[in-house]
Amino acid sequence: xxxxxxxxxxxxxxxxxxxxxxxxxxxxxxxxxxxxxxxxxxxxxxxxxxxxxxxxxxxxxxxxxxxxxxxxxxxxxxxxxxxxxxxxxxxxxxxxxxxxxxxxxxxxxxxxxxxx
Amino acid sequence: xxxxxxxxxxxxxxxxxxxxxxxxxxxxxxxxxxxxxxxxxxxxxxxxxxxxxxxxxxxxxxxxxxxxxxxxxxxxxxxxxxxxxxxxxxxxxxxxxxxxxxxxxxxxxxxxxx
Numbered sequence: 417x418x419x420x421x422x423x424x425x426x427x428x429x430x431x432x433x434x435x436x437x438x439x440x441x442x443x444x445x446x447x448x449x450x451x452x453x454x455x456x457x458x459x460x461x462x463x464x465x466x467x468x469x470x471x472x473x474x475x476x477x478x479x480x481x482x483x484x485x486x487x488x489x490x491x492x493x494x495x496x497x498x499x500x501x502x503x504x505x506x507x508x509x510x511x512x513x514x515x516x517x518x519x520x521x522x523x524x525x526x527x528x529x530x531x532x
Numbered sequence: 533x534x535x536x537x538x539x540x541x542x543x544x545x546x547x548x549x550x551x552x553x554x555x556x557x558x559x560x561x562x563x564x565x566x567x568x569x570x571x572x573x574x575x576x577x578x579x580x581x582x583x584x585x586x587x588x589x590x591x592x593x594x595x596x597x598x599x600x601x602x603x604x605x606x607x608x609x610x611x612x613x614x615x616x617x618x619x620x621x622x623x624x625x626x627x628x629x630x631x632x633x634x635x636x637x638x639x640x641x642x643x644x645x646x
Contacts, residue, residue: 420575448632458619460636467632509575513632519564519583519625521634523575 419443420512422524429500430532436496437527439510445490446512450521451483454507463508466493500531534559536622538637545612545644553607553640555596555622563624565589565598565605566634570619579620614644 419442429435439449448467452460464474466487474480487493497504507528511521539554557563564583568576580589582598582605589596594609605622622637 422575450632450634458639458641460621460634462633465632511634519632520566520578520581521632522578523568525573525575 420446420510420522420524422508422510422527424527425525426528426530428530428532431501432499434496434498435500435529436494437508437529439493439495439512439524441491441512441522444512444514446493447490447515448513449487449493450511450513451485451493451495452509452511453504454509454526456506460509463495497529500529502531505529505531534563534624534626534635536624536635536637538620538622538640540640541638542641543643545642547613547644547646548611549644551607551609551612551616551642553620553622553642555605555607555637557603557605557622557624559624559626559635561626562600563626565596566623566625567594567596567605567607568621568623568636570621570639572618576621612642612644614646617642617644 421440423438450465451463462475463478466472472485485495507526509526510524513521535558537556566581567579570576580591582589585600587598596605596607619639619641621639623634
């Protein structure tokens with residue numbers, strides 16, 4: 417089946433520092449990877465969508481300068497949260513889509529970011 | 533833009549009760565609809581999806597029917613178990629846009645008491 421791993425599962429960083437998180441698709445090739453942030457209130461915010469052979473598209477309120485994403489191949493993506501502050505805390509989820517003709521996304525367990 | 537509304541923020545039931553979680557959507561085009569379930573400490577898991585009017589999705593005793601007329605995709609289960617306690621999300625993806633973006637509802641917390 418389709419599995420998505422995320423690393424680390426939890427991380428704590430000091431305010432103003434940066435941290436990098438990874439997303440790995442196992443058993444399939446992800447033609448697109450979406451990064452979301454889930455707030456403590458459980459709502460989802462789409463940060464950016466990275467599709468093979470296309471530029472990474474960031475949603476309003478999220479920028480490449482703050483959340484740079486690397487998507488070097490069809491099974492791996494990483495995102496960095498630069499200069500993290502309290503409002504950046506939450507669960508960062510990676511959703512991978514199998515093919516351009518499919519629409520469901522398979523999610524990893526998330527990386528929980530705590531900012532001190 | 534696209535949106536998904538889940539009426540119930542929280543639902544508390546006893547085991548073997550009937551479950552309904554209401555989901556209504558607003559989208560241009562003909563969206564694909566999903567139900568996801570999220571257990572504590574995990575990411576959302578796909579329960580099932582439906583892509584066309586009157587199509588029924590189902591999994592693990594849960595089901596929902598795509599209703600284009602009422603723009604709804606209500607989740608139902610005839611007899612819930614304590615292990616069903618989780619957060620349930622209705623979501624849509626607009627294939628016309630083919631962006632791969634999912635729009636989620638705010639989620640419904642289901643608590644099932646033994």
